[in-house]
Amino acid sequence: MASDDSATGPRPLDPDEIEAARPTLPLWEWGDGVIRRSVEAPSFPAAIDFVRRVAEVAERRDHHPDIDIRWRTVTLALSTHSAGGLTVLDLESAREYDSLAPEPSV
Numbered sequence: 001m002a003s004d005d006s007a008t009g010p011r012p013l014d015p016d017e018i019e020a021a022r023p024t025l026p027l028w029e030w031g032d033g034v035i036r037r038s039v040e041a042p043s044f045p046a047a048i049d050f051v052r053r054v055a056e057v058a059e060r061r062d063h064h065p066d067i068d069i070r071w072r073t074v075t076l077a078l079s080t081h082s083a084g085g086l087t088v089l090d091l092e093s094a095r096e097y098d099s100l101a102p103e104p105s106v
């Protein structure tokens, strides 16, 4: 059962919750307390356009990914710093970023 996280922020996910969530985000690499996905855009401007849309989501959610841009490849890394690991905020953000990606990539 979820605790009241209005003041403290969400709690870290437990291992069972992480295992249950993994198949729902198949394009993400699951690390220790972090998930990562690389997106290859068709061009550098398209990659920057994707980053702009990611930035809008991050501001709206007040939850910000680490972003690495290398020419057409954008890598997003999600973790909840205040919780010291993965939380529901990372899963929800990842789902939204999947919906914004310029094209499916593996």
Ligand SMILES: C[C@H](O)[C@H](O)[C@H]1CNC2=NC(N)=NC(=O)C2=N1
Residues within 6 Å of the ligand: 062, 063, 064, 065, 078, 079, 080, 081, 082, 083
């Ligand atoms: C004050 C502000 O809400 C916090 O600093 C937010 C901002 N964005 C954040 N983003 C991420 N990824 N983790 C955080 O703990 C976090 N904290």
